[in-house]
Amino acid sequence: MLVADQSTCLERLALFRARLQRLFEAWKAKPLSVPENQFPGELLNALRTTGAFDALFATEDNGLGLCQTPEGAQILMMLLRKVGYLSLSLGRCLEGHVNVVRLVELYGTRFQRHALKLQLKNGSLAGIWVTDGSSPVTIRRKGPNYTLSGIKGFASGIRQVGVALITAMPQHGEALMVLAPTTDFERHRPGPGTLTGMQASGTGAYDFTGLQISSDDIIGSSGDYLRQPEFSAGAWRGSAVALGGMDHLIDLLRQELLERERAGSPHQLTRIGEALILQKTAAMWVHEAAQAAYSAYMRPEDVTSIINLARLAVEQAALDLITLVQRSLGLAAFIKGKAVEQIMRDLATYLRQPAPDEALTEAAAWFVHHDWPEAGQ
Numbered sequence: 001m002l003v004a005d006q007s008t009c010l011e012r013l014a015l016f017r018a019r020l021q022r023l024f025e026a027w028k029a030k031p032l033s034v035p036e037n038q039f040p041g042e043l044l045n046a047l048r049t050t051g052a053f054d055a056l057f058a059t060e061d062n063g064l065g066l067c068q069t070p071e072g073a074q075i076l077m078m079l080l081r082k083v084g085y086l087s088l089s090l091g092r093c094l095e096g097h098v099n100v101v102r103l104v105e106l107y108g109t110r111f112q113r114h115a116l117k118l119q120l121k122n123g124s125l126a127g128i129w130v131t132d133g134s135s136p137v138t139i140r141r142k143g144p145n146y147t148l149s150g151i152k153g154f155a156s157g158i159r160q161v162g163v164a165l166i167t168a169m170p171q172h173g174e175a176l177m178v179l180a181p182t183t184d185f186e187r188h189r190p191g192p193g194t195l196t197g198m199q200a201s202g203t204g205a206y207d208f209t210g211l212q213i214s215s216d217d218i219i220g221s222s223g224d225y226l227r228q229p230e231f232s233a234g235a236w237r238g239s240a241v242a243l244g245g246m247d248h249l250i251d252l253l254r255q256e257l258l259e260r261e262r263a264g265s266p267h268q269l270t271r272i273g274e275a276l277i278l279q280k281t282a283a284m285w286v287h288e289a290a291q292a293a294y295s296a297y298m299r300p301e302d303v304t305s306i307i308n309l310a311r312l313a314v315e316q317a318a319l320d321l322i323t324l325v326q327r328s329l330g331l332a333a334f335i336k337g338k339a340v341e342q343i344m345r346d347l348a349t350y351l352r353q354p355a356p357d358e359a360l361t362e363a364a365a366w367f368v369h370h371d372w373p374e375a376g377q
């Protein structure tokens, strides 16, 4: 990129950052006004007006490179964290949307990247629905086209998502990524059951049985979805959203203790201090993970191991924070209808991410034999 182009891009990033900050300040002060199982559509629309969705695309496609460059990643981190603060459910859907943009940019053809951009131009959300439901999704060739069969069991934003990147098993080889339309309400199926948290994410199941697709809808080749480091690296974005939930809990904790004139107690101060340490620890891990995800020098195993550890560090910090908040506020933290109560349930649910034991032990196995990479090496 030319120096002049680069400085224009940095200026545009700074402008976007300022717009995002204004949106955040305006929404932060709003009390809970919608039922907890209602999708945060108003916030999603407000987010669109900041240009957040266009910003995800590469600069060549008039975006800000949020999914492509280390500078963009810093702003993406801020975006995910702030959205996580305002709504963990929207954060989950945004994170999925970002994942789709990133995977299509990495593995899709120029034509597919352009087609996705057009599809998302009207403001619809993209979903990443990879977790299979009662029958795993398969893909079979039928003449010049392909037919899908099976159900995706955890499909966030089921009513808002217009196109989903799903995995489908061919007869031979590893899973394929397919971009499939998801606007047929008759294909909706009951989801995993009523989750205790994250209800606003609208997580249901979607039946792809009988859906015909063409080779243009297949992204990359067999096995690309699981290809490292990207497969594990994407977890940093979920951690950034969870960090936003932690930020919100800390604010509510301080606010309520001040209102009840309990903040001066040495016991409460101890917990506030511990809570702040957890928040900053999680933030440092997310930062490290985001840097690793965009690193040009680290080995793929360094990247995946650092991000796996970051994911678990953030999970532990958030769980410890929930315990501290409950201890500090007492029963007041368990009253339905209060933001603090809902955020704790949302956060505890959101923290359930796949295979945490494997993530920890695989990272440990790598760093038993390898030194932690030095920054910039």
Ligand SMILES: Cc1cc2nc3c(=O)[nH]c(=O)nc-3n(C[C@H](O)[C@H](O)[C@H](O)COP(=O)(O)OP(=O)(O)OC[C@H]3O[C@@H](n4cnc5c(N)ncnc54)[C@H](O)[C@@H]3O)c2cc1C
Pocket (backbone or CB within 6 Å): 092, 096, 127, 128, 129, 130, 131, 154, 155, 156, 157, 195, 197, 198, 201, 203, 349, 350, 352, 353, 354, 355, 356, 357, 358
């Ligand atoms: C609100 C919400 C929205 C979601 N939206 C989507 C979505 O849009 N798209 C999507 O694809 N998915 C979605 N998911 C699903 C998500 O990606 C994970 O699949 C899910 O959260 C996994 O959680 P789990 O705790 O059941 O994981 P698991 O991996 O089942 O882990 C549970 C426990 O089992 C252990 N374990 C895992 N594997 C094994 C094994 N083989 N043998 C022994 N122990 C094992 C783990 O280490 C852990 O201790 C969503 C989940 C939530 C909560």
